[in-house]
Amino acid sequence: MQNLRVAVDVGGTFTDICIMDEASGLIRIEKTASSPDPIDGIMAGLDKAAVDLGEVALFSHGTTVATNALITRRLPRTAMVSTRGFRDVIEIRRANKEELWDTYKDVVRPYVPRRDRLVVSERIDAQGKVVTPLDEADAREVARILKRRQVAAVAVCFMNAYMNGANERRMKEILEEVMPGVPVSISSQVLPEIFEHERFSTTVANAALSPVVVNYTSRLGERLKQEGYKRDLLLLHTGGGVMTPASVKDFAARLAGSGIAAGAIASRHIAMLCGFRNSIGLDMGGTSTDVSLAYEGQSRVTKDWFVEFGYPIRFSSIEVLTIGAGGGSLAWTDEAGSLRNGPQSAGANPGPACYGNGNRQPTNTDANVVLGRLGTSLAGGKIMLDPKLATEAVEEGVAKPFGLTVHAAADAIVRVANANMSDAVRLISISRGYDPRDFALVAFGGAGALHGVDVARELAIPAVIVPPNPGVTSALGCLLVDVQHDFSESYLVEAADADPAAIEAAFARLEGEALERLAHEGVAPADTVLQRSIDMMYQGQWRSLAVSAPSPIGAIADLIEAFHQNHEREYNFRRDDAPVSLFRLNLKAVGVVPKAELAVHEATGEVPVPVSRRPVWFDGGTALDTPVYERSDLPAGLVLAGPAVVEQLDSTVLIPPGTRAEVDQYLNIIIRVRD
């Protein structure tokens, strides 16, 4: 009998496993230390959780294997073959820097060094016409050299190949003939879009990652199979869906942000369960906070995405803003007397001062301890927090320099951290045309639930949702996904000249490709959903905006009006008299995976007894005597008035005075900040 769904999220420190019983909808959580080979950690965790893989109907997985391979450059030797004269596109990039002013901070080196970038004679012009056919002798010579060099993967990146991929395809054939078994990525297949650096960079990342993720997923698949799992391994990709190993070889770079998307998906799903179609995810961990946004039930997606600055990976990706504010972020005073918070962090080791591992600078965690918001132990007693060390650090680091009491100083530290997080939320919401008052904030990660209400208040967000297991919410995200592929194609036409029949034909082509891919992954036609959108802009603008498009395509005038409306929402103005251009066609192809329902809990009417009481400072002034509850004691239907603190294995929830918390039927805590 297969009635379990298992999701595994492997992070740098912990491997989180989320096990759901399809019949009951109940969820179990297992957390184990990650191992050098992540597969060992996964298997150990499954073992610890006593999961019988023979009973697992669906196994999904978010992994940082691809991200880490890029960052550490532990990549197999990869070569790039390009048009003669364009050997250095990925090194020239757009030539800009991330740190504009620091002349000693450089953009990192490209994924393929210059010596392994070879060129061949061929050229296609901007209209797609072959100006110079591929020189076969040249191509064979390059293949021969690459074979001698024993490269493990090749990216073929030719100029204007987005208009005509014939030369790339021929080059691929020759490479496959000369060096069988070596994966070859070609830019016209990986990302048929204009602008050479963005397309080449994506293709190169794809090629370099292909052997890495193929190796990883086939080893993991093999181990799972040995242990009795019978279905396809599902891999979470940056776009917020999953794909099967059948697609991994050709689209390896889609896994480059696998670990990042999970939290955003979980946040969106939990908010939907609670009845909020608009939500902002605030995932605050030890060193950083990830902020994401879902509007009308859809996560915000971006194509401006990279693992390292300068090397775009232009697949649709869930938009996540990361800032250097976490529990371990250091509070410090700069030379001109300003109180700062982060981005430097005490990390996990030595960690906050109260860990007693030698750090003496105050962190957010220390401030929360001083304020009584955090207790003296974390993770069920595995980590003990020393309030004396926390107090000393806050006293020396902030209270004395500013002449504040220690509680006022701790309050100041937390408020600066909250303000920084609020700025990040503001950037993803207000500056994109969304009004935070229409949203719920989902606070998760180890530290999110301590700060969520303050951030919500700062932005006038009416409700804060704290999921049942805030610390392992990302793993839950891996459980909640569909198979999804994103297709796109440059389509550069003025709207006035656009022919609906031609657009329809172009979409039909993409849809054919999409259906084929989904079928290849075993998705039944009935479970297939296709969503079209068109990127458009005012003629002469440089950035486009996506507008959803119907099937069949309908009147161009409707698309133009939809574009005006989107432009006005995002940027606050529209130009009815200005001509509009089409830029790109996008297709999202979804293979719906039946979702198991999360367990629903009946209201019991029980009133939990606080496990303790302690003084908690909610501002820098006086403390309030505050009840402390154990999360597992809180039944569905409970209403708690602040002040209260709720403690659990992986997080602490702060319910300040003036707010009211409800426990819903899924055991989420919903804190009403304002009615």
Added chain:
Amino acid sequence: MAEPLPLDPVTFEVLKNSFITSVDQMGEQILRTCYSFVIYNRDFSSALHDAEGNSAAQGNQDIAVHVGTLHFTCKDVMRAFEGDMHPGDVYAINDPYVGGTHFCDVRLIRPIFADGKIIAFSQSNGHWSDVGGSVPGSFDVAAREMFREGLRITPIRLFSQGKLCKDVANLLAANTRDPASIIGDIQAQAEATQVCEREILRLVDKYGRDTVETGLAAVQDYVERAVRQRLAAIPDGEWETQDFIDRDPASGEGMIPIKVKLTIKGDKAIYDFTGSHPTIGSIYNSAFGATFSAVAAGMKTFFPDLPLNSGFYRAFEIIAPEGSIVDAKWPVAVTGFLMPFEKIMNAIYEMWSKIMPERAIACAFNLEYLLTGGLDGRRASKPIFMFYDWLPGGWGGRNGKDGCNVTTACFGTGLMSQPVEGQERANPILTTEYEILTDSPGPGKWRGGAGVRKTSVMLEAEKTVISYICDRERAVVWGIEGGLPSMPHGLAITRAGADKEEWLGSVFSDVPIGPGDVFSRPTAGGGGFGDPLERVPALVLEDVKDDYVSVERAAKDYGVVIRVIDAELCDYAVEEAATKALRDDIRAERGVWLATDPEEVAAGYRAGTIDKLDAVRRYAVILDWDTGTLLAQTTSQFREMFQLRSAAKWGAGATTGIAAQ
């Protein structure tokens, strides 16, 4: 430690970050809505000003070249409209003679009212694609006065109480080659200033008018305090240097000096340009605002972590002789101010490299612009096309680190280079080469970064001309601490059917060009840092494997002899004994090379026995690179500086042989 702040520490920190966020939001909005491709490629800046017009915050990602000029234009607008400003108004200005940069940089300024009184101004500055004048893109190299350069916009009201003044906007647009885009950019920039207004009003709502007003002043005091503390920690002293513009086209041969003396006294820095040349007969002049900006940007490079605002600008002072090349007055042409600008920046790099050796950096390549336009013959309607291109190049070698390869020019590190595929769609041009140029890095113990070469063919086009705006064809990118120069800038053209290249050099305008003509130009690498004979041979070997350096120049410039074992497998080896011998030879000879009669070098160049890199790096001789004629005055200026920056720093070599590595 901390001095008492006028605000509690939390409110202060929150306001400081909110001000910066409000400005960054303007930048974000502009990037997403602009029409000018120059703005899109990040030639823009945004600022929040206090009620006096001082800058309280400038964007983190703003282009360097606008730094320190936005408060001047804000103040000029205030002067013009004093007593006549209303909520919803937006003003425009581009005037370089009151502190702007050049005519293309058009600034939109919005007063922000709280409780019926102005509390702040927001400003959005962007490089428009065209502002009229005699050539497309408004860069006329031959201009000597502003009248050929473009439209000078003294303060005007562009929106009156929320309504676009169409008459004024249309007048602006009608004086450009791209009226539809200009109207679009006016709307995009005006909206951006409103994004900032919205944020400031939110802060006023939350903290109250007085607190926000105090905050606007406090953030400036904060930055001023930080800079002054760092200046005070540096022992008082004087440093001086000079850099050059290649020539004055209206005068004879000889480079045009820009002299800078930096004095640090207590907690203040003074930059004195006394001795700099008077304005010259081209567009390569800088008015006071641009000079101020160059100093601010150059100095800011050594304080990368500090936020930018008027507090920073209060910590230094400038002395510039009136009417000099760094203080041009109306109506002297200034569109090419970036040429003196980058010279000032690099001179400041050089002086600060001595003060902060841990952040030392040699000279960067020179900014270059190529403009060609005419009728696009690919289409039946033969529309006008305008190809406006700029390239990245190498940055200077550093103390313990090679220079950055292929990076945007130092006047604006945020500026992006353009994709060839976009250019080929829009213009009848096919690019055949855009690659890193082997041997372009200036040799040094830490070499400069590599430059590129871009070569393109003109396709079906009619009535087409080409112009080029660059420099350092003669004042070649220099090394420091014993490092060597890189190579001259300049463009060459091969006419359709011809078998020989014509050298057009680094500055020319309106040269006819037709179908089949091939134009090609390199960008220089960065200057080297430290004696190249002290470079670890293994690093030279790696550079050879990647073709950053050729086997031939590894020997000539670094004295490293490399044996090719199997080039296909990148298999090379350093010949240790031969390297030691060669390095000894070079040490013995290089003084002699530098003393060689320049005429002899010129003759060798003409005979083909001495190439361009040899002339510059070995003999420090500058020629007319086309004819091989010696430029005597230029060479003597170049040799003087080469002596100071390079030769004087070469050790005897006793401790620097390869054995010591």
